[in-house]
Amino acid sequence: MSTISSAVDENTDSEFRLATFSADVTPPIGHTLFTGRWRPAEGIESRLEARGFVLLPPRDSGEKPVVCCVVDWSEIRNEAYDRWRDALAEAAGTTRERVLVSAIHQHDTPLADLEAQRILEAAGSKHQVIDLEFHETIVTRVAAALTKSLTSAETVTHLGTGRGRVEQVASNRRYQLPDGTVHYNRMSSCKDLTAQRAPEGGIDPYVSALSFWNGERALAVLSAYATHPMSYYGTGLISSDFPGIARASRQEATPGTFQIYASGCSGNVTAGKYNDGRPENRPILAKRLENGMTAALASTKRVPLTSMVFRRERVRLEPRESKGFTVAELKKEIADTDDARAHGMAAIGMSWRKRADNPKHRIDLPALRFNDGAANLLLLPGEVYVEYQLAAQAMAPDAFVMTLGYGESAPGYLPIERAGPRTIPTSAIGAGLRRGWRS
Structure with a gap:
């Protein structure tokens, strides 16, 4: 019997269990850090971690395990974000959408975007976004830590x-x-x-x-x-x-x-x-x-x-078309300059456009509702403005609402209407606090 099956099967019909995990996600010396200049790492002041939990629901709840993993990286974008969720979902015996991955966003840390790295390599750029082999090593390491943690899951009362x-x-x-x-x-x-x-x-x-x-x-x-x-x-x-x-x-x-x-x-x-x-x-x-x-x-x-229900909304976020953000300008930035920051920013912009230009593309907004909505955990994408967090609290004034940012970070900044048009519909956030949000 696998570790995953054993952990799930040990749950009684009415018992929640919790497993916690951590893993070192520090890049090697020389790896690019997401600073103002995309500077390579020259030393280590403090090691970086991924830390998270797996909540295993009762067998009679009809729910699958949920994972929350927070990473000491600047951002995790596009295919890299999918890879993290897929790997942790497989390790936990659940599905991708039930894995909440959030970056803390410290800048002297890596930024992960696999397609952006491939774009630079195809263009012959000497600069780096993320070392692909390093990224896979880290994801595999974190998934292994999650799998191991399931053997010591504890009862949650x-x-x-x-x-x-x-x-x-x-x-x-x-x-x-x-x-x-x-x-x-x-x-x-x-x-x-x-x-x-x-x-x-x-x-x-x-x-x-x-x-x-x-x-x-x-x-x-x-x-x-x-x-x-x-x-x-x-x-x-x-x-x-x-x-x-x-x-x-x-x-x-x-x-x-x-x-x-x-x-x-x-x-x-x-x-x-x-x-x-x-x-x-x-x-x-x-x-x-x-x-x-x-x-x-x-x-x-x-x-x-007494209860935990997973819900999600899916939203489309339009890419920016303002000056400096068109595909032609991003390509030109890589072709005409030799600046590490310019290459990195252009590559992550092009990586996002490859996805966002597909009209069917959607981003998950996951939510966990505990005890029929008395407590809620929401995860929003990108560098989302604090007003969304305050709005979520105002939508459920009698409940506890925790809202995390820096989920799927490919869209970049997500302002309120006063600051720009690229906003998350507040109706989508409010839906996460109601029973009717679809799973």
């Missing part, structure tokens, strides 16, 4: 939900001055005193924590917070940045509870108001985030886990 306020980390890129002028220059690090002094703007100041319990013991907690996860980058050192430090500190403080951290809808949220890019700010931001994570678990309310 309760579900926990909590929130903890994070002080002085997040701020919206957009801010308005007293004279009415609007600016968008508050990046992950910002030395502009005017931008630093401006209000935080639209953010979600809370870490959300979704936890799984066996009686009085927390087996695992998924914490999510909406901000770009960088204090500084582009040094050539591989780094999980301040979220990695916060996660490691929480893991050390709670050795019996598996800690997972994910980025929320962070496309237009950064630490720029509180961070000028000095290296000494990294541990400060980490401690502030850690404090929020600690508070979220401390405030957790536990209830018996």
Whole structure:
């Protein structure tokens, strides 16, 4: 009998079980990192991880296992995203759509897009997006870790939900001055005193924590917070940045509870108001985030886990056709320049267009509804703006709603209507919080 079959068969008719897994996903020295210049890695400040859980439903629920895997990479796109989901689905004995993969989006880490790499190779470019062999090695490694974890799955009796306020980390890129002028220059690090002094703007100041319990013991907690996860980058050192430090500190403080951290809808949220890019700010931001994570678990309310239902919506996201994003311009960028960043950005743009130009192409918006919608976990694609996260919460004000960003990241930034036309229909997000969303 296979490990997968054994794990599923061990569940009783009414018992949930949880397996947790982790694997090292650090690239080799010399591999390209997704920084402003697509700089090759010269050293390792901190190793990168993929961390996740498999929730095995009761036999009588009619549900298949669901997987949530969060990766210390910048983005996972297109065919690479499919490969991650397919490999983890096979390892867990489930289907692709029931695998939620989210990148945290630290910039001194890899970006995965297999077709983009092939585009560069076909064009004779000397630059790199992702080493294809390395990528397959990592996916296989994570899938193997998942498979192994199923042998030690534990009973889940309760579900926990909590929130903890994070002080002085997040701020919206957009801010308005007293004279009415609007600016968008508050990046992950910002030395502009005017931008630093401006209000935080639209953010979600809370870490959300979704936890799984066996009686009085927390087996695992998924914490999510909406901000770009960088204090500084582009040094050539591989780094999980301040979220990695916060996660490691929480893991050390709670050795019996598996800690997972994910980025929320962070496309237009950064630490720029509180961070000028000095290296000494990294541990400060980490401690502030850690404090929020600690508070979220401390405030957790536990209830018996009685049901889990998977739902998904499928949406079409139109590719950009504005200046600089047409197929002809992207091809010309590779042909006429020898810049690593220009080649990388053009290649990932062309990879996305190969899919998005197909009118039948759709992106999954998966959701997990626990206890008939009392608690919800949603995953959205791309660098989605924080307003979507706030909107999802407003659609179910009496429920717990955790929304992760950086799922299928090929579409890039997904703004609200004020900032651009490439938006996710709010009706599709709201559908995830209702019974009627199709599976």
